[in-house]
Amino acid sequence: MTQTTAIHGEKISLLRVLGPGHVWALGVGIVLVGEYMGWNFAVGKGGAIAALIACWVAGLLYTCVAMIDSEVTSTVAAAGGQYAQAKHIVGPLMAFNVGLFLVFAYTMLEAANAITLGYLVQTVGSMAGFPETHDKPFIVLTIMFLAWLNYRGVYATLTFNLVITAIAFVAIWVLFFAVQPWSSVYMKHGELLTGLPYGWLGVLAALHFGMWYYLGIEGTTQAAEEVRSPARALPLGTMTGIITLLIAATMTWYICAGIMPWEYLGQAVTPLFDAARLTDSNVLMVLLFIGTIFSTLASANGCINDASRAWFSMGRDRYLPQVFGAVHPKYRTPYRSIVFLVPVALVFAYFAPLDQVITFSILSGLLEYTYMAIGVMMFRQKWPLGTIKRGYVHPFHPLPAIVLLLLCSATYFAVFLGYGTQLIAMMVFYIVASLWFALHRYKFVRRGAQFTMPWPKPVGY
Amino acid sequence: MAKTPYKPPTQSAIGQTFDTFFLLALVLAALFVPLYLGLAGGGKTMLELKDTSWTGMGQNATMQAQWEKLGFTPGPKTEENATSAAELIAARFDYAFDPVELAVTALVVLGYFFIVFHWSRKEYRDVIDERFNGKK
Amino acid sequence: MNNFQLLEYAAWGLSALLGLWMLIDLIRTDRTYSEELLTSSQEGEIEDALVIDPTHQGGHR
Numbered sequence: 001m002t003q004t005t006a007i008h009g010e011k012i013s014l015l016r017v018l019g020p021g022h023v024w025a026l027g028v029g030i031v032l033v034g035e036y037m038g039w040n041f042a043v044g045k046g047g048a049i050a051a052l053i054a055c056w057v058a059g060l061l062y063t064c065v066a067m068i069d070s071e072v073t074s075t076v077a078a079a080g081g082q083y084a085q086a087k088h089i090v091g092p093l094m095a096f097n098v099g100l101f102l103v104f105a106y107t108m109l110e111a112a113n114a115i116t117l118g119y120l121v122q123t124v125g126s127m128a129g130f131p132e133t134h135d136k137p138f139i140v141l142t143i144m145f146l147a148w149l150n151y152r153g154v155y156a157t158l159t160f161n162l163v164i165t166a167i168a169f170v171a172i173w174v175l176f177f178a179v180q181p182w183s184s185v186y187m188k189h190g191e192l193l194t195g196l197p198y199g200w201l202g203v204l205a206a207l208h209f210g211m212w213y214y215l216g217i218e219g220t221t222q223a224a225e226e227v228r229s230p231a232r233a234l235p236l237g238t239m240t241g242i243i244t245l246l247i248a249a250t251m252t253w254y255i256c257a258g259i260m261p262w263e264y265l266g267q268a269v270t271p272l273f274d275a276a277r278l279t280d281s282n283v284l285m286v287l288l289f290i291g292t293i294f295s296t297l298a299s300a301n302g303c304i305n306d307a308s309r310a311w312f313s314m315g316r317d318r319y320l321p322q323v324f325g326a327v328h329p330k331y332r333t334p335y336r337s338i339v340f341l342v343p344v345a346l347v348f349a350y351f352a353p354l355d356q357v358i359t360f361s362i363l364s365g366l367l368e369y370t371y372m373a374i375g376v377m378m379f380r381q382k383w384p385l386g387t388i389k390r391g392y393v394h395p396f397h398p399l400p401a402i403v404l405l406l407l408c409s410a411t412y413f414a415v416f417l418g419y420g421t422q423l424i425a426m427m428v429f430y431i432v433a434s435l436w437f438a439l440h441r442y443k444f445v446r447r448g449a450q451f452t453m454p455w456p457k458p459v460g461y
Numbered sequence: 462m463a464k465t466p467y468k469p470p471t472q473s474a475i476g477q478t479f480d481t482f483f484l485l486a487l488v489l490a491a492l493f494v495p496l497y498l499g500l501a502g503g504g505k506t507m508l509e510l511k512d513t514s515w516t517g518m519g520q521n522a523t524m525q526a527q528w529e530k531l532g533f534t535p536g537p538k539t540e541e542n543a544t545s546a547a548e549l550i551a552a553r554f555d556y557a558f559d560p561v562e563l564a565v566t567a568l569v570v571l572g573y574f575f576i577v578f579h580w581s582r583k584e585y586r587d588v589i590d591e592r593f594n595g596k597k
Numbered sequence: 598m599n600n601f602q603l604l605e606y607a608a609w610g611l612s613a614l615l616g617l618w619m620l621i622d623l624i625r626t627d628r629t630y631s632e633e634l635l636t637s638s639q640e641g642e643i644e645d646a647l648v649i650d651p652t653h654q655g656g657h658r
Binding site: 011012013014079080084125128130133134138140141144145147148151225313317322323325326327328329330335336338339342450452 | 602609616630632634
Binding site: 044045090091092093094095097104188191192197198201202205259260261263264267274277278318320321322323340344347348351352353356360370374412413416417418420421422423424425426427428429430431432433434436438441442443444445446447448449450451457458461 | 466467469470471472476477478480481483484485487488489490491492493494495496505520521522523524527528530531533546549550552553554555556558562563566567569570573574576577578580581582583584585586587588589590591592593594
């Protein structure tokens, strides 16, 4: 911590205190909840086998995302992550949209987490003999508590995340070994797998929720202004994060598909907790209950962190009202953004159904990945290798970008199947918001000053 | 050629508040309008189940055991049989779609990205011009 | 009134308390510091040199 006397031009900034472990916790913490809930809707959309294919195809999509993200973010290290990247690579309107994608994807995910946590408390309540338990107070408490934690400082917030994410991850491993995957005591894939109820169309449709296994891993970049050495810690945290998730996703599928009929699995709210219930072991049940609670908390916590950083960066650049660009002088957090997003998350968690909230989150993520694929190609074109210092260079360019673009197109189609109206509603929202920005809001933005990276002029300008 | 940098106007407190609430309203509308119009989450159907015994619903012995462990019962869903698994088993997505709808959706998505990238390129040129101000 | 109901009321109470705390601190902070200082953060500042940490200067409470 620096301590200087007040001199002319004194400034407050976010606090640089985080290490690679925190980055991992932020990335995996947001996503791991996807293993505890949500991914199984992919089973509903295409059957258990389709969900496994979707798990791996989406895994490929996210490996591309992580590679591209690592390269760009090791170069553009700024809070706001992909937003700041879009601002430097593509241009203001795209950046504004990307910023909104981020805020939306994370705030919706936060709401989904709170809903799940409330549901779980309700389930336990009725199991304990109180069928009249409400979920609302616990939904509200989750959001309030985590917002408060975020308000009070990033170090405590993400250390808390590191601990609870690690526990939730270990819980999956324990369950995996407890069901003895090598024997058929619990695992009955032979009798429970029923092929593809919707044929190959179902496999494609399952991609929609297959993304849920990994959605949010790209959020690691939001910590860029709070990490001690961003060029090293961000790629390291992101890549170890995606590997962690690939392992956890496959284990989760294996356990759940081998223990539950697909019709149930496809509509369950807390599949891993249900799997533990089916083992008849109280210890496992308690462990997976804790795992589910912790993973939802870790995720909501990371989401508040990321959404508020994105909102804050946009405020700082005056893409949004500049009051949001404020940093708390004592806690060094974007406190106004954190407080502002609380009621938004509350409204969604309180009034909207879970699969809708998840779909909105997924769609925003999907739009963001589409941008990333195009963005990285422009990045390599405007600043070819060697013109600026990159902390990490992703291999096989432009193959990952092309694969990412193809998979994104397939996923749009998957969302269209069954959730076409939301897709259109979402697009209308972004189109109206874009018009509002381009025609009204952009006049308050400084032009040259928003390009903050010490880079040479881009090729072709 | 050195251009004078663009000086943005400072936004009044009222303007800032108004912009904030405008965005908030837009966000809420995007989520709740489809919900209230009942347009969201369509595309689901129910299989006609004539026989709602476990075997009649296509469940083998292993599946039956797991359903029962999860607290479900066979038979049609009624007031007395609130734990029936019939509705869960019969629920299906309806993937029949209208190619015209698909084409319109694809066009909207493509059009959106085209406009955003195009507009951004114009704004970006300004940013670069001002930032580098003719310098290399 | 059972234990779970008590828990529910506790959850509501705690939520309100945390919300209130944030709101009060937000208002207090906004009134204590100048808007210029609060919004002085800049993107792309890797150097910590010019950054002050008012907690170490004491006395703002």
